[in-house]
Amino acid sequence: MTDYEAVIGLETHIQLNTLTKIFCACKADSWNAAPNTNICPVCSGLPGVLPVLNEKAVEKAMLLAAAMHAQIQSLSFFDRKNYFYPDLPKGYQISMYEAPLATGGYLDLPLPQNEARRVRIAKLHLEEDAGKTKNAGGKRLIDFNRCGVPLVEMVTSPDLRSAEEAAQYLTRLRQLLRWLGVSEADMEKGHLRCDANVSIRPRGAAYLNPKTEIKNVNSIDAVREAVQKEIERQAREMEAGHTIESWTLEWDEDSGKLKKMRSKETEADYRYFHEPDLLPLHISEEWKKSILTALPELPLERRQRFVTQYGLPEYDADILTAERSLSDYYEQTVKAYGGDPKKVSNWLMNDVLRMLNEKGMTADQLRLLPAHLAEIIRLIDEGVINNATGKSLLEKVQASGETPAAIVAREGLAKVSDDAAIRSICQEVIAENPAEVENYRNGKATLMGWFVGQVMRKMRGKADPNLARAILEELLAQ
Amino acid sequence: MRLTIEEVKHIAHLARLELSEDELQRFTEQLSEILDYAARLQELDTSHILPTSSVLPPRSMLRPDEVLPPLSPEEILRNAAASAQGQFKVPPVLE
Numbered sequence: 001m002t003d004y005e006a007v008i009g010l011e012t013h014i015q016l017n018t019l020t021k022i023f024c025a026c027k028a029d030s031w032n033a034a035p036n037t038n039i040c041p042v043c044s045g046l047p048g049v050l051p052v053l054n055e056k057a058v059e060k061a062m063l064l065a066a067a068m069h070a071q072i073q074s075l076s077f078f079d080r081k082n083y084f085y086p087d088l089p090k091g092y093q094i095s096m097y098e099a100p101l102a103t104g105g106y107l108d109l110p111l112p113q114n115e116a117r118r119v120r121i122a123k124l125h126l127e128e129d130a131g132k133t134k135n136a137g138g139k140r141l142i143d144f145n146r147c148g149v150p151l152v153e154m155v156t157s158p159d160l161r162s163a164e165e166a167a168q169y170l171t172r173l174r175q176l177l178r179w180l181g182v183s184e185a186d187m188e189k190g191h192l193r194c195d196a197n198v199s200i201r202p203r204g205a206a207y208l209n210p211k212t213e214i215k216n217v218n219s220i221d222a223v224r225e226a227v228q229k230e231i232e233r234q235a236r237e238m239e240a241g242h243t244i245e246s247w248t249l250e251w252d253e254d255s256g257k258l259k260k261m262r263s264k265e266t267e268a269d270y271r272y273f274h275e276p277d278l279l280p281l282h283i284s285e286e287w288k289k290s291i292l293t294a295l296p297e298l299p300l301e302r303r304q305r306f307v308t309q310y311g312l313p314e315y316d317a318d319i320l321t322a323e324r325s326l327s328d329y330y331e332q333t334v335k336a337y338g339g340d341p342k343k344v345s346n347w348l349m350n351d352v353l354r355m356l357n358e359k360g361m362t363a364d365q366l367r368l369l370p371a372h373l374a375e376i377i378r379l380i381d382e383g384v385i386n387n388a389t390g391k392s393l394l395e396k397v398q399a400s401g402e403t404p405a406a407i408v409a410r411e412g413l414a415k416v417s418d419d420a421a422i423r424s425i426c427q428e429v430i431a432e433n434p435a436e437v438e439n440y441r442n443g444k445a446t447l448m449g450w451f452v453g454q455v456m457r458k459m460r461g462k463a464d465p466n467l468a469r470a471i472l473e474e475l476l477a478q
Numbered sequence: 479m480r481l482t483i484e485e486v487k488h489i490a491h492l493a494r495l496e497l498s499e500d501e502l503q504r505f506t507e508q509l510s511e512i513l514d515y516a517a518r519l520q521e522l523d524t525s526h527i528l529p530t531s532s533v534l535p536p537r538s539m540l541r542p543d544e545v546l547p548p549l550s551p552e553e554i555l556r557n558a559a560a561s562a563q564g565q566f567k568v569p570p571v572l573e
Contacts, residue, residue: 037564
């Protein structure tokens with residue numbers, strides 16, 4: 001069988017998280033809202049109205065463009081894309097065509113062995129969303145709430161080479177959108193939508209074969225699965241000597257199958273022309289500069305810096321930079337602690353992340369502040385408390401907002417390393433458990449853990465376990 | 479510039495207009511004349527002039543991102559030819 005490689009391009013629609021729609025003052029987010037409750041004459045296409053561009057939508061699109069390393073254009077235009085469909089009340093969609101907001105751009109996906117896949121951006125522009133239609137008893141019902149919601153359409157060049165890379169691109173894009181705060185990027189809610197163009201060719205070939213387009217993939221897992229199935233189908237077809245036809249396929253989530261949609265006979269004639277109701281969009285250097293000063297260090301850059309600056313394994317750096325507030329939290333803790341950055345990483349990845357997951361919070365919402373966490377780690381380093389006490393302090397600080405030192409003092413949690421106190425408890429345990437003592441002395445060495453446990457229990461966890469073990473070993477050897 | 483009947487049919491279809499044979503003939507004539515008239519502009523050399531998209535000063539008119547109350551669904555749906563369950567109702571669409 002020929003060795004094939006996949007050639008994949010992704011077309012994404014990103015819903016910007018502005019308060020209002022792109023051309024009118026209706027609320028943009030209609031999640032769980034009753035149909036047609038966020039509409040006005042502008043977005044429902046009544047005659048005689050004028051669209052006015054939302055400043056925030058432009059600014060968020062500018063941030064995204066800059067983060068994708070695209071060139072923001074000082075002059076761009078909105079165009080009318082004319083087509084008839086009931087979800088489009090005006091008979092056209094306002095989009096950008098000839099002079100988009102930004103050109104060029106790329107995202108470098110990290111691959112194993114320190115390599116990267118550069119995914120170029122072929123298209124990046126602002127446009128308005130259309131409404132929703134659904135079938136009901138032979139009729140179609142239309143909800144215009146989504147009409148006019150601001151979208152960035154972003155299309156990659158066919159630079160992705162596997163289903164896994166396609167999934168990774170979306171994961172990185174979602175991470176970036178949330179990092180920048182420009183979109184909620186929830187695929188299940190349609191904030192981030194994706195169509196995938198897929199073709200295959202013999203590995204190393206430079207030409208492109210006809211592609212198919214996969215629509216209606218609503219999660220990153222679904223994109224991975226649908227693209228993989230389509231690559232396998234195309235390979236089977238080619239091996240059987242068939243040619244690939246340019247179908248449009250629809251992903252059916254329930255059956256996990258691709259279904260052929262009615263194929264388009266001709267490319268639609270959209271008769272694009274400049275939107276006469278909107279002025280050209282001028283982006284001055286000052287405006288651009290003032291917006292781009294808010295551009296934070298990007299997730300992949302920070303990930304790389306965590307590896308070089310703190311000596312973290314890539315695995316740690318990846319998890320700690322998955323979300324911006326977590327990565328800020330990490331750095332603040334490292335700074336406050338001043339010790340081994342890897343130790344801080346372990347605390348975050350094991351304990352703080354579990355806490356965040358359980359509570360459904362982000363790191364910036366915790367009452368357990370970076371300074372608190374740093375203090376807990378220091379208290380353990382200094383031998384004031386033991387590890388288990390440290391872990392229990394996380395919840396206590398989170399619940400009360402008190403400092404770890406205050407809680408340790410009030411609850412008497414400081415580790416007892418007083419030799420005499422521990423020694424007398426050890427003697428008690430030995431006196432109370434003659435059977436275990438005999439077994440231990442007859443060679444059942446694993447009982448040592450049990451003895452240490454008994455001592456810890458009697459001392460409510462405050463004993464230094466290493467010291468307890470040493471004393472027990474000494475007493476039991478007699 | 480002569481338009482063919484086929485081109486006029488295509489344009490009519492894009493605009494969802496149904497034209498009679500008579501109208502097709504007539505509009506083919508008229509549209510061709512309009513194009514001829516507009517084509518006179520082609521005689522001018524405009525290669526050194528940037529396209530004009532607006533005669534207004536180069537300044538973007540933007541709106542702050544502040545929510546205003548929407549119209550009630552009842553008011554909007556008053557414009558609908560048919561409605562059901564608070565939604566516009568249209569005939570089924572063939573895809």
